[in-house]
Amino acid sequence: MSWHTYVDDHLMCDIEGQPGHRLSAAAILGLDGAVKASEISGIVTDLNEPGHLARTGLYIGGTKYMVIQGEPQAVIRGKKVYEEPVTPGQCNMVVERLADYLIDQGL
Template sequence: NHPHALARPRADLRSLILTQSLFLRYILNLPPRSLPIPPALSHFSSINLPPLDRSRSDGRAKMSWQQYVDEHLMCEIEGNHLAAAAIIGHDGSVWAQSSSFPQFKPEEITGIMRDFDEPGTLAPTGLYLGGTKYMVIQGEPNAVIRGKKGPGGVTIKKTTMALIIGIYDEPMTPGQCNMIVERLGDYLVDQGF
């Protein structure tokens, strides 16, 4: 038994929490607390979300949904970007999408929404989007659904009013797709969307 065997995971956890908190402050344009953004996260600078427009009574950012898709979901990370992305209402209405986003069927969105309400319903049949079948892999009940197909996949983040969808293919990694989609989704949840 090594004397520091138990101390190491706690230090790693502190480092992870610090890194995540700095990254969140960075993408939400919050002033730094005298700590710089770690160099390992500098490649995420292109997903810097707009500052809130404090002149509006609701404090929400003045930005079109298409800008969120074009500038944040389709941003470049380490030379890679999503193959397609969209923001879709819970009712299946398209708020914004990339030009490469597949034409989906209403029943595909209905199935996705059902899985958010009753986690696990898509696992036996697979997740369909634009006629493409994805094997459902680990997600977060009522928050995130992830699917895999060959070297690519899909991440779907549910917000209060919308679904944030990112489709990726190699060389983009599942982790990069998750980061882009889920961070924007978390931001929109915080803004009431």
């Protein structure tokens, strides 16, 4: 399965039990240089040292997101990654479910 398919089928899909509720944007980022090196560097640093991006914000594709929480080696939660009627909890559930699946698959 391609990475784009994971995004379309698992991140940009309707949220369970909520037809029409979906994330407004999603991406799977790699270390291959497709995203600015400084953005990836900030993400990698924050995964190792949660709070690193709290001062500057999380940048993805040139867009700034406010970092609201993180877990070492697991997740960085940013604000402005969903739009109503999606709730923060629903957004977390969709993204973290795919992350757990990919980790279980060794990806």
